[in-house]
Amino acid sequence: MDPTSDLGKIDLSIVIVNWNVRDLLRQCLHSILNEADPVPDHPGVWSLRSEEVAACRFEIIVVDSASSDDSVDMLRQEYPNVRLYASESNLGYAGGNNLGIRESQGQHVLLLNPDTKVVGDALSTMTTYLEAHPGVGALGPQLRYADGNIQPSRRRFPSLGTALIESTFLQKWFPNHLVLHRYYVLDLPDDAISQVDWVNGSCILVRREVIEQVGLLDDAYFMYSEELDWQKRMRAAGWQIVYLPTAQVIHYEGKSSEQVRALTHIRFSRSKVRYFHKHNGSFAGWVVRVWLLLNYVYEWAVEALKWAVGHKRELRRERMRAYCQVLQSGLRVQ
Secondary structure, eight states: OOTTTTTOOEEEEEEEEESSOHHHHHHHHHHHHTTEEEOTTOTTOEEEOOSSSTTOEEEEEEEEESOSSSHHHHHHHHOTTSEEEEESSOOHHHHHHHHHHHHOOEEEEEEEOTTEEEOTTHHHHHHHHHHHOTTEEEEEEEEEOTTSOEEOOEEOOOOHHHHHHTTSHHHHHOTTOHHHHHHTTTTSOTTSOEEESEEOTTEEEEEHHHHHHHOSOOGGGOSSSHHHHHHHHHHHTTOEEEEEEEEEEEEOTTTTGGGSHHHHHHHHHHHHHHHHHHHHOHHHHHHHHHHHHHHHHHHHHHHHHHHHTTSSHHHHHHHHHHHHHHHHHTTOOO
């Protein structure tokens, strides 16, 4: 029997998709539960410890994507009241979160990466803001790196020009280009609450009503750009997206994806192609795909030159191998 079935409504469902980051997942869960109290007689339900949020009850759902680092055993032993769904395959960010959302009961859903640490009362701050602003469909906190510096987490929707510059060799050559300045919303102060086009998916709070209206994440992306696509649909449906710097979350960026570098490059670039094909048309998708492939040809040539002169040869060999795998993939989307 579901322990929450006779409790009444759950205000917040926290969905975490984990893949081989056991220790970071443990830290993430600790940071959440450190600011909460268990609800008596209802295992698996907690209440935020806050003067601002009246009895905000929440559940935690962890979807493990076939981790091999004993993440599942750790959860069962140390956090037995967390709802665990242990998949036998890697579902990806979108697929894993979709599973968690389907199983969730909260009025709002927080998608949270396992490589994050919630700072103080960030959850109650986010929940309070969403409750007070009915036109806001989703919001994200201010993200910070482990050293405390602000991590860019708010964006405007990308143009075709953005796709040709962002995360390519052109960004290295022109890091202060106006296209990037606009895309990263650098014209607004970091400490200002602001409406934006989309926020980083490592921590995003969404109304249940919004999910019911626009649907789940598009799991064809596997990972990368799925939150962009999702919020594009939210904005098209008339919902506001908000960047909320009064809530802060530490993000230890890329700890899962860095374990498979070649696949990370392929998935990141293929998702970008998919987004432009879906929202800007097949020709735009083709232009982005060809340009990204040319970018990897250039990157491979740079690494080959550095390898030839004897500079960190093992590193250069690893990168050349990764770029070759990207090129062999063709970055084709299904």
